[in-house]
Amino acid sequence: MRVMKFGGTSVGSGDAIRQVVSILSAAHRPDAPVIAVVSAMSGITNLLLEAAADAAQGRLIETSDVRHRLLDRHLVAAAELIRDAGLRQDVATSMAALTDQCLRLIESVQVLGDLSPRVTDWISSFGERMSSRLIAGILRDHGTPAEAVDADQVIITDGVFGGASPLFEQTREAAAARLRPLLEKGILPVVTGFFGADVNGVTTTLGRGGSDFSAAIIGSALDAEEIIIWTDVNGVMTANPKLVPEARTIPAVSFAEATEMAYFGANVIHPRTMQLPAERGIPIWIRNTFEPEHPGTRIGPEPVENGVVKAITAIPGLSVITVEGAGLLTVAGVTARVFTAVAGAGVNVFMISQASSQNSLSFVVRSSDAATARRVLEAEFELDLLRARLLRVWEDPDVAIVAVVGAGMRGTPGVAGRVFQTLGAEGINIVAIAQGSSELNISCAIAASEVARAVPALHRAFGLGEQPA
Structure with missing residues (x-):
């Protein structure tokens, strides 16, 4: 049994859905059943959230317009692709009922x-x-x-709205009870991605991009042979092709490498997707809905050695927050206090860097979280700042993290030197540096304006545009 997930661009139009149906119809056989996991049509979730936010702010919601924008794209696709008039009417009726239910919720918010x-x-x-x-x-x-x-019948979660995590044993039971009978009858389940429900049946989402995670949860719960993420690119790339036109598809990466790439800006797969399949040794494939003949990228349990560095990734829209002062060493538990305060404010930290002199501690956060991070730290260290044991808490805005990722870096001398030499030759200043203890990546914070030069330069320096021998 295989699980196939299709993202928003894969179901974004009639032509795209036709391709999805072709892939699923060809793959699903009695001796090789398939479960599909699908996202919303591209742009629909944003439409719903914007309408709900406007309603909450008391702005006039033209319900007929929202209904039109929500329902018509689905009805157009149904009219284009469903030939049987009775079946087409049944589908249209079902979608109209869902639309009306959703609009009643938005009206209640208003x-x-x-x-x-x-x-x-x-x-x-x-x-x-x-x-x-x-x-x-x-x-x-x-x-x-x-x-x-509906995945709220299949994925049981901890009830954290906006970013729920699965309760795995409960999910195994629910998935088996709901999906296995369908598979045994030769029916292809088309499961909603992105959400589940808590133990009381209340809908919870897994976070934006969570349909990848949904496929991983279902595949792991049912011990699938493989999970295939169908998207609009030919797999995991050596760099963002918008920055590096010569970027190529990586044939295979390990779970650990893929997790690092996803965390540090490779948007082709959700960072949480790898955990459960990695625990069970279930391979994940990244393939292109619109070029199904391309083999894509295999993400698997074993390390794959084909070069020291696999990819160069980047995350823009960040800020560096620095806690600084010559008296930092004398402030009790400063590191614990910093990250306890930041975590308590719900701020995610991407990278940490500390000088060996311990005169400063820097970490990288989303720019949208920078003001919150500064505020909670100034409150936490108010007395230390007044007594000059700390000099200041300050922000370096408009930065990006560039990460060099690859399992082959482990134990290989000179990789960091080549990174810094390459950036130095380009005249790019490094704001902060970090390397994980796993030696799977070297991360640098640089000015966001330098990313367009840094990523191609590092890509060339490690020969990533060349086909492996």
Whole structure:
């Protein structure tokens, strides 16, 4: 059994959905069943969240316009791809009912003037609910038995709205109970991505981009042979092709390498996707919906040695926060206090750097979180700042992290030197440096304006545009 996940661009239009249906119909056989996991049509989730936010702010919501924008794209695709009139009407009726339910929720937000995390998750799940019914209907029309399945019947979570985590044993039971009977009957389940439900049945989302994670959860819960993430690129690339036109597809990477790449800006896969399949040794493939003949990238449990460095990644939109002062060494538990305060404010830290003199401690956060980080640290160290044991807490804005990733760096001398020499030759100043103890990556914070020069230069320095021998 295989799990195949299709993202928003893969289900974003009639032509794209036709390709998805072709892939699923060819893959699903009685002796090789498939479970599909689908995202919302591209742009639909943003539409729902924007409408809900406007309603909460008391701005006039033109319900008919939202209904039109939400429903019409699905109805156009259904009209284009479902030939049987009765089946087409059934699908249209189902999607219209979902649209009306969603709009009633948005209207209640407008009446109350309040948009809670719980309601946000519920509203944002409707794009996936609609796309699953659309694709299941098209599959049936094209001769493949299929049934839409809402993931709140399958994925049981801890109830954290906006970023839930699965309760794995409960999910194993729920997934087996809901999906295995369908597979045994030769039916292809089309499961909604992005969300699940807590133990009380309340809808919770897994975070934006969480459909990849959904596929990993379901595949792991049912001990799938493999998980295939169908997207709009030919796999994991050696760099962002928008920055490096000569970037190429990497044939295979380890789970650890893929996790590093995803965390440090490779948007082709959600960072949380690797954990459960890695624990169970289930390979993940990244393949292109629009070029299905391309083999893509295999992410697997074993390290793959083909070069010292696999990829150069970058995360823009960051700031460096520095806690500085000659008396830093005398401030009790300063590191613990810094990160306890920052974590308590819900700020994610991407990278940490500390001088051996311990006169300063720097860490990198999203620019949108920088003001919060500074505020909580100034509050935490208010007395130390007044007594001059700390000099200041300050922000270096408009930075980016550039990461050099590869398992081959472990134990290989000279990699860091080549990184710094390359950036130095380009006249690029390094704001902060960090290397993980796993030696899978070397990360540098640089000015965001330098990323367009830094990434291609490092890509050339490590010969990543060359096909491996």
